[in-house]
Amino acid sequence: MTCSFLLPLALWCLIAYLPVWKSEIRISLSSDANNSDFPTVYVPGDHMEEARFDAFRAAVRQDNTDPQAAETAAAGRRANKRILRGITPLALAENWITPEQEKDYAALYTVWQRIALGELSGGLSQENLGIVSENWADMSAVSPSYNSRNFPSEPLLKLIPEGKSEVKRPLFLPAPHEIIARASEDFRGQSELGDLNVWGRYLVSIRTIAGGFLLVCLVGVPIALLCGTFSFFSRLIEPFVDFFRYMPAPAFGTLLIALFGIYDAPKLALVFLGTLPQLILMVANTTRMLDTSLLDAAQTLGANRKQLVTRVVIPGILPNLHNDIRILLGWAWTWLIIAELLGVKAGLTEIIDTQGRRFHFDHVYPIILLIGLTGFLTDQFLAWFRGVIFPYTEQGISASARSAARVLSKVSPLRLKRALRAKPVTVAT
Amino acid sequence: MTAPVLELPPYTRQSPEVEARFHKLKKRPVTLDVNRLTKVFSTPQGEVTALENVSFALHRREFMCVIGASGCGKSTLVRILAGLESASAGEVLVGGESVSGPGPDRGMVFQGYTLFPWLTVKQNVMFGLKMTGHSEATAESEAMQWIELVGLASSAEVYPHQLSGGMKQRVAIARALANQPRILLMDEPFGALDAQTRAQMQSYLLQIWRQVDITILFITHDLDEAVYLSDRVLVLDSDPGRVGELIEVPVPQPRNPRQFLTPEFLSAKKRLEELIHPQQRDGEEDRLPMLRMTKVGDDVV
Numbered sequence: 001m002t003c004s005f006l007l008p009l010a011l012w013c014l015i016a017y018l019p020v021w022k023s024e025i026r027i028s029l030s031s032d033a034n035n036s037d038f039p040t041v042y043v044p045g046d047h048m049e050e051a052r053f054d055a056f057r058a059a060v061r062q063d064n065t066d067p068q069a070a071e072t073a074a075a076g077r078r079a080n081k082r083i084l085r086g087i088t089p090l091a092l093a094e095n096w097i098t099p100e101q102e103k104d105y106a107a108l109y110t111v112w113q114r115i116a117l118g119e120l121s122g123g124l125s126q127e128n129l130g131i132v133s134e135n136w137a138d139m140s141a142v143s144p145s146y147n148s149r150n151f152p153s154e155p156l157l158k159l160i161p162e163g164k165s166e167v168k169r170p171l172f173l174p175a176p177h178e179i180i181a182r183a184s185e186d187f188r189g190q191s192e193l194g195d196l197n198v199w200g201r202y203l204v205s206i207r208t209i210a211g212g213f214l215l216v217c218l219v220g221v222p223i224a225l226l227c228g229t230f231s232f233f234s235r236l237i238e239p240f241v242d243f244f245r246y247m248p249a250p251a252f253g254t255l256l257i258a259l260f261g262i263y264d265a266p267k268l269a270l271v272f273l274g275t276l277p278q279l280i281l282m283v284a285n286t287t288r289m290l291d292t293s294l295l296d297a298a299q300t301l302g303a304n305r306k307q308l309v310t311r312v313v314i315p316g317i318l319p320n321l322h323n324d325i326r327i328l329l330g331w332a333w334t335w336l337i338i339a340e341l342l343g344v345k346a347g348l349t350e351i352i353d354t355q356g357r358r359f360h361f362d363h364v365y366p367i368i369l370l371i372g373l374t375g376f377l378t379d380q381f382l383a384w385f386r387g388v389i390f391p392y393t394e395q396g397i398s399a400s401a402r403s404a405a406r407v408l409s410k411v412s413p414l415r416l417k418r419a420l421r422a423k424p425v426t427v428a429t
Numbered sequence: 430m431t432a433p434v435l436e437l438p439p440y441t442r443q444s445p446e447v448e449a450r451f452h453k454l455k456k457r458p459v460t461l462d463v464n465r466l467t468k469v470f471s472t473p474q475g476e477v478t479a480l481e482n483v484s485f486a487l488h489r490r491e492f493m494c495v496i497g498a499s500g501c502g503k504s505t506l507v508r509i510l511a512g513l514e515s516a517s518a519g520e521v522l523v524g525g526e527s528v529s530g531p532g533p534d535r536g537m538v539f540q541g542y543t544l545f546p547w548l549t550v551k552q553n554v555m556f557g558l559k560m561t562g563h564s565e566a567t568a569e570s571e572a573m574q575w576i577e578l579v580g581l582a583s584s585a586e587v588y589p590h591q592l593s594g595g596m597k598q599r600v601a602i603a604r605a606l607a608n609q610p611r612i613l614l615m616d617e618p619f620g621a622l623d624a625q626t627r628a629q630m631q632s633y634l635l636q637i638w639r640q641v642d643i644t645i646l647f648i649t650h651d652l653d654e655a656v657y658l659s660d661r662v663l664v665l666d667s668d669p670g671r672v673g674e675l676i677e678v679p680v681p682q683p684r685n686p687r688q689f690l691t692p693e694f695l696s697a698k699k700r701l702e703e704l705i706h707p708q709q710r711d712g713e714e715d716r717l718p719m720l721r722m723t724k725v726g727d728d729v730v
Contacts, residue, residue, distance in 0.1 A: 302608060
């Protein structure tokens with residue numbers, strides 16, 4: 001059983017980590033190159049092929065070994081201020097400056113000073129550390145603190161671009177470690193996913209499906225029991241239900257919005273409408289499949305019509321009804337995903353839909369897995385619970401369910417009633 | 430060239446004790462009176478007569494077996510008597526009163542195990558008592574008596590799926606008897622059991638019958654079972670089901686398994702055999718149109 005879960009996981013790992021995907025450099029520190037090969041400005045976060053990145057670095061180094069003096073002092077200062085600003089992304093990432101200080105040259109000036117004095121390094125390469133101290137020597141010679149007029153106009157050295165090699169996979173195929181990292185962010189509520197975090201949305205979804213499903217059981221099971229027990233009701237109800245179930249429930253989406261508004265009600269209604277026909281037909285059939293000899297036996301024991309239903313039909317179909325409910329709950333989840341797109345998008349589907357449209361599949365997959373896991377665990381629990389409430393069925397019952405059933409039978413209402421009614425025993429002397 | 434067959438006394442010859450017993454039996458009041466019962470099923474192929482003018486009477490505490498070839502309407506008969514099916518014509522009187530529809534005055538034990546799987550042995554036996562309006566406490570104490578009668582007191586709290594086939598049918602008998610019916614209808618109740626359990630159940634049933642005031646109508650297709658259990662055997666002809674003969678079994682009571690090889694037993698059995706397979710004459714055999722597919726020598730067959 002474990003194997004059937006590990007196999008797809010292994011396949012995913014295999015495809016994601018297979019060396020067919022090209023590596024690219026993700027730039028962390030950028031610079032400008034005075035070279036017609038690199039006409040665009042690259043900013044940190046951009047990707048570049050490895051060979052081109054090397055050429056890019058070489059072009060910047062070339063600029064440093066052969067600095068071209070600007071035509072005017074003002075132009076030289078402007079170019080130097082651009083070099084000064086080049087440290088900003090690193091300073092922000094390392095929390096050396098606050099986001100408000102992004103345009104604050106005085107703060108950046110201090111950053112340069114501190115790096116030059118060896119107080120900060122931020123993972124800069126030795127080469128860049130050298131460049132920083134050389135530049136700082138020039139800068140501090142002109143002015144120890146920032147002064148927009150007192151700024152070197154002789155060309156400063158450019159910082160050499162830095163970056164990390166990264167495997168670039170298709171958007172729809174994030175690697176397992178990326179998914180895990182993203183999921184742990186999302187599930188700890190650290191990502192921005194709108195007004196509610198994942199668990200808030202999860203709760204909304206659970207509420208919708210639980211409400212819708214409870215409603216459909218309350219309405220559908222009695223109808224199905226009638227259909228399965230009395231052929232009059234079967235002929236009255238089932239042909240139409242059989243027809244209705246071929247009309248896809250989402251087709252009624254706009255009608256439901258018109259009837260119930262745009263918030264929770266139409267979503268509940270769609271889960272209800274989608275599940276009801278299946279439930280009626282399935283449970284009616286389950287009822288009909290009850291061993292008729294049990295009904296014969298009950299009649300010869302003096303049971304009347306009402307007792308046949310309450311004492312034989314209902315207890316007789318309960319274990320199979322429990323199975324039907326498990327299958328129907330799976331369908332209800334399908335309807336839920338469609339339902340949550342009706343009107344104002346809500347619940348987990350909102351994340352799937354919004355993030356999916358932006359191709360943020362690393363946000364989408366954990367949510368889909370969460371839904372799958374919820375359904376699977378609910379189903380496993382219900383399967384286990386079968387042994388607790390139906391200890392008389394012949395199917396394999398786990399030891400834990402058996403002991404739970406024993407505990408349950410000790411507190412069953414029948415026994416409680418009897419215990420309360422029992423009179424104190426008087427011993428004759 | 431056939432080997433000589435045992436010479437048996439005529440099945441109608443009764444010893445004085447047996448004769449006296451039947452004389453007394455017929456003086457007892459009639460519990461079940463079946464009067465010109467007819468059942469016609471309408472099928473797409475036309476009308477099929479399952480039973481035609483079936484009449485017979487069961488006296489109080491009589492044990493009667495109904496026997497017949499398969500498809501002769503035995504089960505239809507017992508289902509009509511139980512009220513689970515309605516007759517096309519004729520009437521059924523229980524204790525002198527005409528009945529239609531099922532009722533607790535006629536208990537029934539089915540061939541399949543019809544215990545309610547969600548109830549324990551005790552709750553199964555209590556079922557009929559509770560349906561007929563007994564209180565929980567009365568039902569429980571009465572049920573326990575019947576469970577003890579069939580020897581299952583130690584299994585009172587277990588569910589049916591934990592019982593063997595024979596035990597299940599004992600519970601079914603206890604459940605049917607708990608309502609204290611006038612008559613117990615049994616539709617091939619031991620048909621699904623293995624030979625050994627079956628023999629054991631037959632002996633249990635006779636013991637129960639001796640200790641309880643009950644009239645039993647027992648459907649079977651097993652000749653030995655019919656002769657061993659009954660006072661009288663009703664033979665149903667097939668197509669349509671009619672009363673062929675009502676045989677008084679000349680084997681003395683109380684019965685025990687050693688009587689299986691007595692001349693009275695065998696003569697009754699022989700008569701039943703003749704009635705159920707009337708077309709078969711000596712030396713004649715149903716032959717299949719078979720091809721010879723082996724070269725086995727004559728020493729095998």
